[in-house]
Amino acid sequence: xxxxxxxxxxxxxSRTQTASTPQDQEAQITDLDAETLWRQDRDHFIxxxxxxxxxxDKGCEMITDSDGIYVEDVHGNRFIDGIAGLWCxxxxxxxxxxxxxxADQASRMAYFSTFNNLSNAPASQLAAKLAELAPAHxxxxxxxxxxxxxxxxxxxxxxxxxxxxxxxxKKRILSRxxxxxGTTYLAASLTGIESNNWSFxxxxxxxxxxxxxxxxxxPEGMSESEYCDYLVNELETHIAEIGADNIAAxxxxxxxxxxxxxxxxxxxxxxxxxxxxxxxxxxxxxxxxTGFGRxxxxxxxxxxxETQPDIINIAKGLSSGYSPLGASxxxxxxxxxxxxxxxxxxxxxxxxxxxxxPVSCAAALKNIEIMEREDICANVREVGPYLEQSLKSxxxxxxxxxxxxxxxxxxxxxxxxxATGELLPxxxxxxxxxxxxxxxxxxxIRPVGHLNVISPxxxxxxxxVDTAVTILDEALSATTASLKRDGFI
Numbered sequence: 001x002x003x004x005x006x007x008x009x010x011x012x013x014s015r016t017q018t019a020s021t022p023q024d025q026e027a028q029i030t031d032l033d034a035e036t037l038w039r040q041d042r043d044h045f046i047x048x049x050x051x052x053x054x055x056x057d058k059g060c061e062m063i064t065d066s067d068g069i070y071v072e073d074v075h076g077n078r079f080i081d082g083i084a085g086l087w088c089x090x091x092x093x094x095x096x097x098x099x100x101x102x103a104d105q106a107s108r109m110a111y112f113s114t115f116n117n118l119s120n121a122p123a124s125q126l127a128a129k130l131a132e133l134a135p136a137h138x139x140x141x142x143x144x145x146x147x148x149x150x151x152x153x154x155x156x157x158x159x160x161x162x163x164x165x166x167x168x169x170k171k172r173i174l175s176r177x178x179x180x181x182g183t184t185y186l187a188a189s190l191t192g193i194e195s196n197n198w199s200f201x202x203x204x205x206x207x208x209x210x211x212x213x214x215x216x217x218x219p220e221g222m223s224e225s226e227y228c229d230y231l232v233n234e235l236e237t238h239i240a241e242i243g244a245d246n247i248a249a250x251x252x253x254x255x256x257x258x259x260x261x262x263x264x265x266x267x268x269x270x271x272x273x274x275x276x277x278x279x280x281x282x283x284x285x286x287x288x289x290t291g292f293g294r295x296x297x298x299x300x301x302x303x304x305x306e307t308q309p310d311i312i313n314i315a316k317g318l319s320s321g322y323s324p325l326g327a328s329x330x331x332x333x334x335x336x337x338x339x340x341x342x343x344x345x346x347x348x349x350x351x352x353x354x355x356x357x358p359v360s361c362a363a364a365l366k367n368i369e370i371m372e373r374e375d376i377c378a379n380v381r382e383v384g385p386y387l388e389q390s391l392k393s394x395x396x397x398x399x400x401x402x403x404x405x406x407x408x409x410x411x412x413x414x415x416x417x418x419a420t421g422e423l424l425p426x427x428x429x430x431x432x433x434x435x436x437x438x439x440x441x442x443x444x445i446r447p448v449g450h451l452n453v454i455s456p457x458x459x460x461x462x463x464x465v466d467t468a469v470t471i472l473d474e475a476l477s478a479t480t481a482s483l484k485r486d487g488f489i
Contacts, residue, residue, distance in 0.1 A: 034074040037062050048183070066093030069457050069464060071444065080468055082438075082445040084457045087257065087289045087409075088316035091370050092459045098322045098366045105362035114143075114356040123356030126365050130314075130329060133368075135302040138312060140330040140339075143355040147288035147315035148182025150326035151251070154311055155186055156350055157328070157338060158249050158282055164337050171206065172242055174235070174250040174281070178212040178259030181251060181286055190251055193259055195449075208242065210234055212256060213264030216402045216413065217421065228265035235275055244279035249310075251284040254300045260451050261411030263404050269305040282334070285309035288326070292317030293371060293458045295407045296381035304406075310334055320367045323360040376458050380407050386462055390469045391454065397476040398489065399430065410454040412472075414479075416489060423450055428488040430479065437475035443468055 042059035065072040069092060071081045084090060091098075105122060112120060127141040142157065144150045155173060162170040173190060175181065181190035188196065189203040192212070211234055218227040239247060254269060256262035273283045285307065290300040291314045297303035301312060311334065315326035330338065338348060354360070371377065384407025391410055392403045401415030414430040416422045424430050431447030438445050446453040454468070483489045 034062065037074065068092045068094060069460060078442065079439065080443045080456075080464065080471075082443050082454050082456050082468060084408075084455055085321045086316070087294070087455045088321035090293050090317040090458045091320045091367055091374075091376060092457045095320070095322070095367075095370065097370060098320070098363050101362045101366035102323060102359050105359050109358055111354075111357060111359070113353070115351065120356065120358040120361070122358045122361035122365060126361040127356075129365065129368060130327065133298045134312060134329050135299065135308050137308065137331045137333070138329040139332055140335040142328040142330060143352075143357075143361075144315075144326040144328065145324050145352055145354050145357075146182075146326040147286075147313065148184040148187040148326075149352065150288065150313040150315055150328050151181045151187040151190060151286060152184045153350065154251075154284060154313055154328045155190070155249070157330070157334075158284075158311075160348075160350075161282075161334055161337050162248055164340070164342060167245070169246050170248045170280075172247045173207050174238065174247060175207050175209050176212045176252060176256070177209045178214070178256060178262060179209070179251075179253060179286075180256070180258035181253075208238060210238060212259060212262055213268050214256075214260075214262045215265060216263075216404060218265075224265045225267075228268050228271065231265070231268060232271050232275060235272060239275070239279050239281070244281065247279070247281050249282040249284050250276050251286055253286045253288075254290045254305050255295070255406060255409055257289040257409070257453075257455075258448065260413065260448065261405040261409055261453060263406070269301075269307045273307045273309070282310040283307065284311045284313065286313050288313060288315045289317075289409065289455075292320075292367075293377045293380050294409050294455070296377050296384055298371075298377065318367070319360060319364040322367065323357075323363040324354075325357070325360040325364055374459075380458050383460055383462055383465065384408055387454075387456075387460070387465050390465050391472075393469065394472060394476060397473075398480055399424070399483065400476065405454075408456055408458055408460070412452045412454075414450045414452070424483070424488055428483060428486070430483065430488075433479045433482055434472075434475050437478040438471055441471045441474055443471040443475075445472070 038059050047060065062074040063071050064074050069080055070078050071093065072078045109120065112118065114120065114123060123143065130141050131139040142153060144153050159171060175190045175192055177192040179190065179192040181187045186203060188200065189207045192209040211231060213231055215224065222230065250272065276283045285301045287299060287301060292298055294317065295304050299312060301307045301309050310331045312329045314329065318327065319325045387408065387410060394400055394412065395403055399414045400412055401418050401421055402413040405411050414424065414434065416424045430450050431452050434452050435445050435447040
């Protein structure tokens with residue numbers, strides 16, 4: 001999202017002006033309030049992934065309202081949300097049903113501990129519902145507060161699992177370069193995006209990163225099937241070098257999200273899982289992004305990629321971002337070990353104060369109810385291919401090297417040379433330029449270096465796709481002109 005310093009002068013709103021009630025007028029934020037909010041934010045809020053080369057001068061834009069596919073800033077400017085908040089507002093903004101379910105639960109009981117044989121109705125009901133929706137053997141739910149903590153907690157449970165089996169040397173985790181699994185200490189170590197960990201420490205002795213599955217940038221002259229062989233052989237080689245007795249698990253996103261919506265060759269995940277099973281290595285699917293409809297199914301692992309993970313980690317779309325919530329879905333086989341008392345007086349001593357938080361679980365239950373009632377997954381399966389096809393029409397732009405992804409998880413890769421895939425220099429800020437031009441025209445997309453990610457709410461129609469692609473077409477043309485003007489192409 002682009003940022004700009006607010007000014008004390010009134011900014012015209014793009015919202016249709018209607019007569020407002022005294023309550024509406026009281027709720028409206030004045031320009032003076034906008035200035036105050038901007039300064040409070042800049043002076044006190046440490047944002048995730050802040051670019052401090054710009055933040056101190058530009059600060060952040062304040063998003064204050066949302067409805068359906070739209071969000072609105074403090075000045076009343078309205079935008080199509082092309083990133084679903086952050087991969088997560090799957091059912092769309094402003095769902096009063098979810099807000100009411102949260103309010104009802106908070107009024108009845110906002111919180112009570114789930115430690116020491118205590119529970120609450122929403123957490124229990126949601127666990128049963130997730131077991132119903134997940135692949136058949138994933139019948140047990142460990143709640144966390146988000147995706148990072150789900151991945152973090154999972155690795156702790158996996159190590160505990162092998163300790164209980166008398167295999168304490170099985171500690172190493174296999175991940176992939178350009179993978180994104182979060183930013184808690186352990187999850188950041190699983191993450192393979194190099195720039196994410198600049199100047200941060202990681203547990204490098206615990207995690208081995210293999211090659212990412214990236215069809216666009218596979219070795220020259222290699223077919224898709226040969227590339228799949230190459231990646232599987234690499235995994236087998238690493239297992240042989242490290243020793244299967246030292247490896248606990250392989251963790252992978254079905255489609256790599258923040259690393260650039262990287263697509264694996266056909267059959268990759270199924271073959272990787274087979275190698276893992278042959279070597280007593282657990283297969284963990286990080287479905288924090290792909291779960292809950294983004295690819296047209298509640299879970300993509302089995303429905304799309306024909307795998308049956310030992311553990312699936314979820315968050316984001318689980319509650320459509322209405323309340324923080326994550327979970328690890330554990331197989332019957334793994335739970336059989338976790339659920340066995342370790343010793344007299346011993347307990348499964350891991351968890352969070354907010355594990356199974358009743359308000360968050362109530363939000364997730366209502367979110368799932370809406371998804372099923374409105375058949376939102378079917379909308380993704382119908383509109384998703386149209387979004388893919390429409391975005392591919394942008395390939396005629398000189399800077400668009402690749403358009404990739406699946407359904408409502410898409411990416412444009414901007415390059416200097418379409419033939420070679422050579423990148424523009426970092427200082428060209430090409431991803432930022434495209435995002436800024438799109439936002440000027442009423443569409444928010446996400447810049448990630450030289451990439452632009454489109455991951456909308458799952459209620460987009462074909463008409464919304466047409467509008468968004470028209471805006472992107474104009475934004476790319478304007479970006480090309482600015483790059484030429486500044487001497488980058």
